Amino acid sequence: MPPRAKIIGIGASLPSNIVHNTQLDPALETSHEWIMERTGIEQRHIASEGEFTSHLAIAAGREAIASAGVEASSVDLIIVATTTPDDTMPATATKVQHALGTSGAAFDMNAACSGFVFAMTTANSFILSGAAKRVLVIGAETYSRIMDWSDRSTCVLFGDGAGAVLLEAAEGERGILSAQIFTDGQHAPQLNTSGGVSSTKTAGFLTMAGKEVFRHAVSKMPEAVEKTLASAGLTVADVDWLVPHQANQRILAGVGHRLGIDAAKVISTVAKHANTSAASIPLALYEGVHDGRIKKGDIIACPALGAGFTWGCVVIKW
Numbered sequence: 001m002p003p004r005a006k007i008i009g010i011g012a013s014l015p016s017n018i019v020h021n022t023q024l025d026p027a028l029e030t031s032h033e034w035i036m037e038r039t040g041i042e043q044r045h046i047a048s049e050g051e052f053t054s055h056l057a058i059a060a061g062r063e064a065i066a067s068a069g070v071e072a073s074s075v076d077l078i079i080v081a082t083t084t085p086d087d088t089m090p091a092t093a094t095k096v097q098h099a100l101g102t103s104g105a106a107f108d109m110n111a112a113c114s115g116f117v118f119a120m121t122t123a124n125s126f127i128l129s130g131a132a133k134r135v136l137v138i139g140a141e142t143y144s145r146i147m148d149w150s151d152r153s154t155c156v157l158f159g160d161g162a163g164a165v166l167l168e169a170a171e172g173e174r175g176i177l178s179a180q181i182f183t184d185g186q187h188a189p190q191l192n193t194s195g196g197v198s199s200t201k202t203a204g205f206l207t208m209a210g211k212e213v214f215r216h217a218v219s220k221m222p223e224a225v226e227k228t229l230a231s232a233g234l235t236v237a238d239v240d241w242l243v244p245h246q247a248n249q250r251i252l253a254g255v256g257h258r259l260g261i262d263a264a265k266v267i268s269t270v271a272k273h274a275n276t277s278a279a280s281i282p283l284a285l286y287e288g289v290h291d292g293r294i295k296k297g298d299i300i301a302c303p304a305l306g307a308g309f310t311w312g313c314v315v316i317k318w
């Protein structure tokens with residue numbers, strides 16, 4: 001039997017600076033009640049001055065390797081999923097590689113909020129093909145840096161953080177059972193930044209047609225879950241935990257509802273972390289593992305949708 005990409009370690013890192021809804025700038029003319037009712041978000045972690053995506057990625061990656069109890073030098077690939085790299089070049093992954101002392105290669109991947117699912121799908125292919133044996137997948141973001149802090153319709157929704165998993169080629173049933181990714185670039189205008197290096201020479205600020213994104217999220221994510229489960233020979237009834245990209249509690253509830261998955265089986269960290277883009281799924285997995293909900297052998301479906309649109313799902317036997 002070919003090896004599977006088994007998760008042998010997990011790590012997380014959040015900036016220590018927490019901003020509660022009640023601490024947001026009064027000039028935004030928003031309220032804790034509005035944000036809670038429409039999104040379920042109570043607070044977000046915001047990187048301090050001088051705290052970069054790489055710092056969060058390194059801390060999460062280091063914990064993932066330590067929790068697996070392996071040498072960093074045995075890791076032969078790092079993929080950092082991020083839309084908010086420290087610099088345009090080199091890739092943030094190269095800083096992580098240097099700090100952790102891993103071998104082989106390291107690169108970044110940009111699939112916005114679907115970044116973790118795209119990176120896991122890529123890591124899975126490297127492992128299944130035999131091209132890598134241990135792959136560190138990190139979702140790391142500082143979206144606070146691409147917020148227009150005068151736009152209440154976006155800035156209240158996002159936060160900073162990083163989550164990481166260490167995958168290893170292993171025999172047996174546990175690991176990634178199936179992973180599928182999709183892209184439809186016609187939706188780029190609905191969720192993007194107002195600029196970029198080549199177009200405006202600056203990163204720009206995030207802009208979003210919230211209702212449109214919402215509509216697509218609650219239809220594409222369930223569809224991706226069903227397709228990915230089917231390709232693993234499973235159905236929704238086999239799912240122990242749904243761990244979707246954490247954008248909005250109403251989206252999480254909508255995805256669970258469409259799939260007929262009980263709300264108690266949907267792991268949500270959106271209240272505490274807000275939307276941390278590529279970091280949100282590994283941060284939620286981390287919480288589920290550390291509070292004892294996720295147990296060895298559980299079937300977990302992790303769908304995401306992000307700018308592009310990009311979307312997909314990874315199904316894991318923990």
Ligand SMILES: CC(C)(COP(=O)(O)OP(=O)(O)OC[C@H]1O[C@@H](n2cnc3c(N)ncnc32)[C@H](O)[C@@H]1OP(=O)(O)O)[C@@H](O)C(=O)NCCC(=O)NCCS
Pocket residue numbers: 029030031034035038039113152153154156157208209210211213214217247248275305306307
């Ligand atoms: C952004 C989102 C929360 C807005 O919720 P909504 O119910 O669609 O609200 P609307 O955009 O229709 O705005 C309703 C009103 O609230 C106002 N509003 C928007 N943000 C507000 C805020 N933070 N505080 C107070 N009022 C706000 C709007 O100006 C609008 O006012 P108007 O009716 O006078 O024009 C919701 O669309 C959403 O979650 N979309 C998906 C976003 C997401 O997570 N994307 C990332 C996926 S990767």
